[in-house]
Amino acid sequence: MYLYLPIAEVSVNLFVIFGMGGIVGVLSGMFGVGGGFLMTPLLIFYGIPPIVAVATEANQIVASSISGAFAHWRRKAVDFKMGTILLIGGIIGSFIGIELFVFLKNLGQIDLIISLSYVILLGSIGTLIFIEGMRSMIAHRNETLVQVKKRKDRTWVHSLPMRIRFKKSGLYISIIPPIVIGIAVGIMASIMGVGGGFIMVPAMIYLLRMPTNVVIGTSLYQIIFVTSLVTILHAYENQTVDVMLAMILMSGGVVGAQIGAALGHKLKAEQLRFLLGILILAVCAKMLIELAVEPKDIYMITDAIR
């Protein structure tokens, strides 16, 4: 069944889009990742204009992060104070990101920047997950324990000024690092249509030394509001949020996440991570190939904006 998307201005197969939402939903259910960093490239591969894919995916992430954040909130696993500081950074970053987006769009380079950002991001994340997965699989086979690095209690992060107390996380640290992390996440959300959890979560654990049990809930809390803002800013500045596309993705994602959560319990964690790494690297490779291979149309023709 085909459907004409009013903003993307292309006809799409409803089941393909629903299925893409579903598959990415399964992955997020299995791995606890948001999935934006897979969804946006898939939409672009399917023929959705990159600027529409980014803005619409931000809209979808709002829905998935709300349901996720609620689950963590019920388990009291959200540090609202830390989340709010990260959010302040996120708001600043979103505005910077949108300005950058509009600037690059007017230069005619936004599609290139979106693709390049994904190649870099997926390349590094994929490699990390892949290595990590390999290492733990080998370790598992040899039945030796992986040496856990003893973490230092204090790093340079803890000697910065403007310190405040975060009761929930049991920290007394400067607000500068979380604000900077928030800004980075906000910029990424605006330009790439991702929640940014995959950057925020490791940063919270390794840089801020937050306890792991509150990390995901806190990042989801921040993502809800940052992606909401990013959606509104894209709609306002670029008119690129396709609400019809977003709704199909949301419904696919809901179904997928339920299946994924059930599947996740049955499969071995290391194997899963290994698979996820391969998948991310494959998407990255496809993106890179599209940049490097001589394009079929040497001229990019669009309506002139006057």
Added chain:
Amino acid sequence: MLLDKLKFSLMILLIIFGVIPLSHADVSENDLVTQIDDPHIQIGSNFFGEELLVFGAMSGQDLSKSDIIIKVEGKPKSLSIREKVNKYGIWINDSEILIDNIPSFYAIYSNRNINRIASEKLLKEQRIGISSLNFESDFDTEKSKIINQAIIKKNKEKGIFTEKFTGIRIIGDKLFRSSIELPQDIKEGTYEVSIYFFEDQQLVDNDVSNVFVNKTQSGKFIYNQANENPLLYGVFSVLIAWAAGLIVAGISRVR
């Protein structure tokens, strides 16, 4: 398709018996009379391209000795062209070139090759044929030729520019009919349909009418809201996502 044929046969009967008034009020001798099946085209959310049925007759004339050309043209617009150049191993867009006066849609349907129907000069005068189009740009001719070819090629692929020299059927020797394909990408607006009647390389008569393409249903509503009330539209999109997220959160809580 079957429905089209039925509709067409019915129309012919009605025209022959004079039930349908044709576009020319004074049907004098040697006059071109034409009819467009449905001058209002609606693009719904499942729009997949539509056919525009054009037919007519030349009264008191044996059509087997004449030629007919139908031209459908959309409003002119400006395009932004960027050449892709290879830098550091990847393909990136070069600086922008603007080209004006490109029809947003251009279709030529005829009963045979238009170059046999009339002289190049006459065709150019009447803007008939893709090669008669004049795109305006302000740079050297060598480059503009290449770029014009690229524009034509791309528009042909998308079905926005078409030339069909077998696109008109002459039925008996009284009537002609043509079904013009409107592609999925067609934009909302007014389209001009011109019908030219040639005899011995000369333009004998022509007839111009308009067709309106409207975007309807949710598609149009969403598009208009996104462009006219962008802030409200953005807030609304976010509210939908919040509602969806909260519903899912509610469902998983019940479990």
